[in-house]
Structure formats: C-alpha cells, structure tokens
Amino acid sequence: MGRILYWTGFLVAASFLFFSLDDLFWDFYYYFWGRKRIRHRLRIEELDRVPRRLIAILIPAWNEAEVIGPMVENLLHSVNYPLALLHVFVGVYPNDIATVEEVQKLAERYPQIHAVVNPREGPTSKAQNLNQVFEFILRFEQERRLRFGCFIIHDAEDVIHPTSLKLANYLSLKYEVVQLPVFPLQVYPSWRTFFPYLTASTYADEFAENHYRGLPAREASGAVVPSAGAGFVIARSVLDALGTGKLFDEESLTEDYRLSLDFARFGIATHFFLEGVERVTEDGRVVVEYIATREIFPNTLREAVKQKSRWIYGISFQSFSLWQILCDRRFSRIAKYSLYRDWKAKYGNLLPLPGYAVFAYFVCSLFCSLSPVYPRGSFSWWLSAVLTVFMIERQLMRMVALKNVYGWRSAVAGCLIPPLLPLRTVWGNVINFLATLRAWRIALFGFPRSRPRWQKTRHSYLSPKALVRYRRRLGDLLLEKRIVDPKTLALTLRRKEEQERLGEKLLKEGFITETELLECLGELLQTGFLEPDPYTLRIEGNHSRFLAVFCRYAVVPIAWGRDSVLLATAKPLSQETMSSLAAELGVRKVAVVLAPSEAISQGLEVLKRKLPQQFPRLGERLLKMGIIEEEHLAEALRVQRFSHRPLGDILCEMGVLWPEDLREILREDGIQETQVG
Structure with a gap:
C-alpha cells in the first residue's frame, strides 16, 4: 500500500511539474524580455493624426433579442468615433423572429444598423453566420460605392470601449490582423458577492492572467496569437489578398481560433495590443483603464462547463493535429511550441482534481496515522517542494494581473482567500476538469446531432446605470490626448463647484485652450472638430x-x-x-x-x-x-x-x-x- 501511495504521489507531482515548467517559461519570457519588446509601441494621441476610415462591426446573433438592443444603443452613444463612418451588421436567422424584429427596429432608428438575414434557418454554426455577414458586406460595398478600412468582430453581449474604434482604425493601417484584450465583467468583490458570483469570477481570473501576460508574451516572442472572437480586427488588405468573404471554417466550434491559425499558415500574423488610458476617478485617484472588450460571462456551473467544453474541443481536438503542426515548416519553433501549449490543455486540465485528492490525503496524514504519500527527504518530497514554489509563483503572477486589470480587491479575492490554495482557483480548475471530460466525450462519441451547431450560452447585459462608468468623460479625453496631466485634473475636480463645468473651470484657470476644449467636446458629442480657414x-x-x-x-x-x-x-x-x-x-x-x-x-x-x-x-x-x-x-x-x-x-x-x-x-x-x- 505504501509503494502504491508513493508512486501515485510521484506521478501526480511529476505531471504537475512538467506542465508548470511550460507556464514558468512564458512568465519568465514576458517579464525579462517580452515587456521590453512591446512597451511604448504606441502613443494614444497619435490616433487622431490619421484619417478615420469606414469601419464595419460584425455581430452574429442567435436568440439575442434581450441583449442586442442595449448593446447597439450603448455602442452608438458611447463610442468616440464619427457615427457616419461606422456601420454595424447583425447576422440574424429567419426563424429567430424576436431578434430579427429587434434589429429591424434599430435599423429604422439608425441608418448605421443593418440586419443580415441568413438564408438558412438557425442555428447554423457561428462561422457560417459570420461568412454570410462578410458576403453581405462585400455586396453592400459594391452597391453603396464604399470601402471599409477594417472589420471588427464582436459578440451581442459585448461592452465596447469608446476608444477601441479609433485604436482599431489606427492599428489596421499598420497591421493586417489585431486582437484587442477581452476582460470579463465582474461584480464588485465583497464577502457578500464572493460565493454568489464564484463561477463568473473564475473567468475574470483566467482572462486577466492570459490577456495581461500570456498573449503579450506570445506577441513579443513571435508565437501564434489566437483570436478571442470579440475585439478581433481584420484589415481590408486581408480580404483583398484572400479574394473572398468566406474566411471561417463552418464546421469549427472555435472558428475564431481556427481563423487565426489559418492566417498564420498564410503568413498573416495576428498582433495583440494591450493599451491603457489614464482616467481620474470621482475620488481623485488616477487609474489605468485598458482599451478592451468587456462582457458578462456565465455564472452557473452548467453554462460554464458547456461554454468551456466548446472551447477545449474546438481548440485541442478540432483545430489541428499536433503532428501536422510539428511537420509544418511554415511555423517557427516558438509558434509550434505555443500551439502545443494550446493542444495539451485536454490533458493538463484533468490533473488538478487527482492532485487535490492526493493533497487532501497528504494533509490528513499530517494529523492521522496514515502512510505518508511523500516521505520526507525522498525524491517525490523534493518534487513536491519545487512544485509548491512554482504554485506560489503562479499565484503571484495571477495576483499581479488581477491587480492591474481589476484592482487590489479582485487580486485578494482571487488569490488570497484562502492563501496557498485559493478557492476561486480550485473552483476554476473543477470547471475546467468537467468541461474537458465533456470535450473528451464529444471527441470519442460525437455530437448528439449529425453535425456541430452553434453551442450557445445565455447572455445578459449591463443596466444603463452601470454602463455609465464605461463611457468616456471630458476629463478622460483630456488625459488621453495629454492636454492636462492627472495631478492637474484631480486638483481641478476637487476644487470645482458642484454646478460648475469641468471644461469651463480648466479654461478659466488657463490649463487648456478653447481649441483643446472644443476638440475634446467634438469627439465626446460626436459632432467633430474643425479649424476652418x-x-x-x-x-x-x-x-x-x-x-x-x-x-x-x-x-x-x-x-x-x-x-x-x-x-x-x-x-x-x-x-x-x-x-x-x-x-x-x-x-x-x-x-x-x-x-x-x-x-x-x-x-x-x-x-x-x-x-x-x-x-x-x-x-x-x-x-x-x-x-x-x-x-x-x-x-x-x-x-x-x-x-x-x-x-x-x-x-x-x-x-x-x-x-x-x-x-x-x-x-x-x-x-x-x-x-x-
């Protein structure tokens, strides 16, 4: 019995160590080399020094009647981009009457909104929906004699950052494909909200860690940067080069990941940009807000497992075979390594639960007369010691990411309750374990239907009151354009009378000029600014x-x-x-x-x-x-x-x-x- 326990513990520890080395590599690469390569690639004020071109936003929709209206309304009223240069194309299905009617109401009110009715009844795959939207846009260009500068793919539940369109317009002049960060929305962390929103919080932990450090490391190293589906920018030059609007593999459940992989095969690199803008809060603190897409993720175990199993199956099972990638000379060594890291998730996600069982036995052996699973001084004991150091390092890295994206409260809630083995991390691993089992079941026994269809989760949207904090105000634009510094703005906000306008106060005290004020107001009010001769x-x-x-x-x-x-x-x-x-x-x-x-x-x-x-x-x-x-x-x-x-x-x-x-x-x-x- 003792030898069985020993070798069980040894295999678990060795497996954990093997997969931890992979994470450790990307951590070290990012903090010692990656940050230097991607820092200061862009000055936000440069976004205004290029023409603002026509932008097309593509939104696939199936049973989205509850969220598509608020999402589009928020986009049109909050974005700092000329509305006459923005068109939103929503892909809908003829048998989804509620969503079709909602989009048609929007189209009647706003000339920028277009309903793209699919020729097939839904749901088809998300990829088929997007392909239909792309083909509609190409016909739309011919009929209207227009030409879009770039195409941005979003989901119907996305909260789009007001500056993201300006950023996408600028970056698509320099790069062919760009992925902007995606950060889940989460309820303000407190003891009252910790357990009710535990599942949704695990998304915040994982996306913060991946999009704050993981994808920037892949970008800096020249690895394959995968698409996240939302906030995905495709320059017009890509469609011109490929000569078709059918970009997506319609059989894929993770069409976004597959597309970025196909782009890499064609020599089209996907670039990841994590850019922040400063803003002063009402209490005078200066914070960095990342130009990212935000959305509400599932908060029930069933919905989370369903969604993540689709991701795991689509990426680890469906998108590629490891042998093909290793033999493909179009990929560099670091690109192959990054794809291997995605592929191995179908094995790595199964380790935590056996590991937790061994850990529970180990803890019990400290207080009860049980055979030790890791005899002191043995090789497996040293493996466990090293693994503990790695585990602490991983939690520290996650804590840094959470602190920078969400603040200290989220960092503490995600990594220090309780210390060493945080509950949110454990619950996230349980979700990933169950989702991976479901993905294996699909891979071995297939889908209940004859072909994969849209594996959709239910969506919700923020209330109008909550959306206010995600909109840019005059002070935010003044900081973004470096017209005033944070200290001056914070001081002026504290001294300003309740009914006094910030712009008038700054103008009267000589901190800004009338031209600078009107330039920001023109962008904020979507009227534009001009210095006519x-x-x-x-x-x-x-x-x-x-x-x-x-x-x-x-x-x-x-x-x-x-x-x-x-x-x-x-x-x-x-x-x-x-x-x-x-x-x-x-x-x-x-x-x-x-x-x-x-x-x-x-x-x-x-x-x-x-x-x-x-x-x-x-x-x-x-x-x-x-x-x-x-x-x-x-x-x-x-x-x-x-x-x-x-x-x-x-x-x-x-x-x-x-x-x-x-x-x-x-x-x-x-x-x-x-x-x-």
Whole structure:
C-alpha cells in the first residue's frame, strides 16, 4: 500500500511539474524580455493624426433579442468615433423572429444598423453566420460605392470601449490582423458577492492572467496569437489578398481560433495590443483603464462547463493535429511550441482534481496515522517542494494581473482567500476538469446531432446605470490626448463647484485652450472638430439672404448639400436650435462641427464682404450628388488641415469615395485635384 501511495504521489507531482515548467517559461519570457519588446509601441494621441476610415462591426446573433438592443444603443452613444463612418451588421436567422424584429427596429432608428438575414434557418454554426455577414458586406460595398478600412468582430453581449474604434482604425493601417484584450465583467468583490458570483469570477481570473501576460508574451516572442472572437480586427488588405468573404471554417466550434491559425499558415500574423488610458476617478485617484472588450460571462456551473467544453474541443481536438503542426515548416519553433501549449490543455486540465485528492490525503496524514504519500527527504518530497514554489509563483503572477486589470480587491479575492490554495482557483480548475471530460466525450462519441451547431450560452447585459462608468468623460479625453496631466485634473475636480463645468473651470484657470476644449467636446458629442480657414468661406448668391441667420446663431456655413448644410459653431447646439436652424435655412438636415470662436468671428466678417467664388469646391459637389455625407466632409477637412493632401485623396482613403468615381467627377467638372477646399 505504501509503494502504491508513493508512486501515485510521484506521478501526480511529476505531471504537475512538467506542465508548470511550460507556464514558468512564458512568465519568465514576458517579464525579462517580452515587456521590453512591446512597451511604448504606441502613443494614444497619435490616433487622431490619421484619417478615420469606414469601419464595419460584425455581430452574429442567435436568440439575442434581450441583449442586442442595449448593446447597439450603448455602442452608438458611447463610442468616440464619427457615427457616419461606422456601420454595424447583425447576422440574424429567419426563424429567430424576436431578434430579427429587434434589429429591424434599430435599423429604422439608425441608418448605421443593418440586419443580415441568413438564408438558412438557425442555428447554423457561428462561422457560417459570420461568412454570410462578410458576403453581405462585400455586396453592400459594391452597391453603396464604399470601402471599409477594417472589420471588427464582436459578440451581442459585448461592452465596447469608446476608444477601441479609433485604436482599431489606427492599428489596421499598420497591421493586417489585431486582437484587442477581452476582460470579463465582474461584480464588485465583497464577502457578500464572493460565493454568489464564484463561477463568473473564475473567468475574470483566467482572462486577466492570459490577456495581461500570456498573449503579450506570445506577441513579443513571435508565437501564434489566437483570436478571442470579440475585439478581433481584420484589415481590408486581408480580404483583398484572400479574394473572398468566406474566411471561417463552418464546421469549427472555435472558428475564431481556427481563423487565426489559418492566417498564420498564410503568413498573416495576428498582433495583440494591450493599451491603457489614464482616467481620474470621482475620488481623485488616477487609474489605468485598458482599451478592451468587456462582457458578462456565465455564472452557473452548467453554462460554464458547456461554454468551456466548446472551447477545449474546438481548440485541442478540432483545430489541428499536433503532428501536422510539428511537420509544418511554415511555423517557427516558438509558434509550434505555443500551439502545443494550446493542444495539451485536454490533458493538463484533468490533473488538478487527482492532485487535490492526493493533497487532501497528504494533509490528513499530517494529523492521522496514515502512510505518508511523500516521505520526507525522498525524491517525490523534493518534487513536491519545487512544485509548491512554482504554485506560489503562479499565484503571484495571477495576483499581479488581477491587480492591474481589476484592482487590489479582485487580486485578494482571487488569490488570497484562502492563501496557498485559493478557492476561486480550485473552483476554476473543477470547471475546467468537467468541461474537458465533456470535450473528451464529444471527441470519442460525437455530437448528439449529425453535425456541430452553434453551442450557445445565455447572455445578459449591463443596466444603463452601470454602463455609465464605461463611457468616456471630458476629463478622460483630456488625459488621453495629454492636454492636462492627472495631478492637474484631480486638483481641478476637487476644487470645482458642484454646478460648475469641468471644461469651463480648466479654461478659466488657463490649463487648456478653447481649441483643446472644443476638440475634446467634438469627439465626446460626436459632432467633430474643425479649424476652418475663414477666407475660404463664401455664400452662393441664393444663400446670401441667410447672413442674418448665421450672425444671430453665431455659425458659419462650411458647405451646402442638396438639402442640407454643414455649419461650424463655437458652442454645442441643442436639438431644438438645430431644428430651428433647419427651418430658417430651408433645409432638411443641419450638421454641425465645433470650431474656435475666433474662426467663427472671422468667418462671419468674411461672409459679410460677399467675396466672389474663386473655384468650384469638390466637397460641395460630392454633397449635392449624395456621394458623401456632411460628417464625411468634416472629417476630411480636419485631416486636410494637418496633412495638406487633396481632399479627394483623403475621402478615398476614408473609404467613402472610390478613386475611379473621383477621377470621373474631376474630369466632368474640370476641377483640379488641388482645388478641393
């Protein structure tokens, strides 16, 4: 009996040690080499120095009627990106009436929302849904004469960071495929919430550890970076190179992981970016908030096992065979090693529970007359000692990740209750054990149906009150653009009167300029910001009667459309004011962009002189033809101020104008490409 116990303990300890060495390698690589390679790759303020291009967001949806509405509403009201340059495509099924009706209601209210009805009844696989959405987008581009700069895949329950679209737009100019972090939402840790939300908290522990340190280590080493499904950015150049919209393997349960693996085979690397922005909390503390996707994960054992078994089966069993990867010369050694690490999860996840049984016996042997499983001084005893050191190291690394992503409370709850063998870690291992058994059952005996279908978990969404804390405020944007420093902002917030506005306070005390304030407000209010050249303004003959209106409202016209006008103003205008302006100017739509008050004053003076038109203006021509929108022109003019490029070229880069259409218009109207004011 003693020898059986000894060899059982020895095998368990040796197995744990073998798998721990793998984790230890990535920890050491990241902290000693990886951080130096990925640090300071990006300055957040650089995001505003490139044209904001058309972005397509793809959302596959099956039985998502409860969450798709709040998700899209939050996206449109919180994102710091021109809404005219954003389109959301939701893949739905004809037999999912509730979700179809919800998306159609959104499409009626917002022109940026599009329902993509699948030709097949649901659920199919998530990959088939996404392929249909991609093919719809390619047809949409042809019909609308548009060209998206990048495509971002999200889930129907995602809370998308307001800065993520600007970041995706910038990164897709430099990289072909980008994965942004995913961090689960969790209830504020306390003794009251610890046990009720124990299952959901294990997701926070694992994602924080993997996306704070694991994926950055893979990125820095040149290993294969897997897609997480949400916050996955694909540049337009990828579709151009592959020549098809069918990117996903429709038989795969983890289509996101399989796609990143296929990209790697084609020589298309997936890059992972963990970028943080500073913000000052209401109590004056400066914290780092990561530009990441957040979502609520399952909080029941059954749903968690169902979801994780899909991940384990799709990655470890379905996506590749280890022998094929080892023989594939397209993968580097470090890439093969990283894929081996993913593959071995179907074995490694089965170890913890036998290990806990041996550990329980060991603890009992300390107090009862039982045969020792690890005799003091034996080889297995030394293995266990080393393994204990490794286990402590792993908990410290997880604690660092949790502290940086969620704060000290989460770090303590996840790693120190109780010490050495934390309950959340144990429960997470139990979930992974059961999920791996379920994955093995699928691998050995197959699915209940003839083919794998969408293995979906039930979703929920945050309340409007909870969503407020995930939206950017004026102070956050001032910090992001490095206009003020955290200390100044925190001091101003403490001294500000309750009814006093932060922008006015900072402006009055000389910490910011009017231009800097309006630039942030333009982004926050989604109106945009522009510094117009007053001497390029003019009123056409039939618009001269509106001069008094412009003076009364302190606005200047930037461009006239077919039944619209783009106005510049030094202060935000209410919806009532804009409606009054539209009625007095006799147009259907009034679009506004914020501009410095000095430019508005100078512009009004120039308009009073009634200067003659110097040359035909391309922007107005395109507006009157209905090819671009007022917001497109405002963004192109903003870019032109710092890039000094022809307006037509900028509009083509933004994706709202095709180059061949531009050349045809210039040829018809006799407009020189330099005459684009």
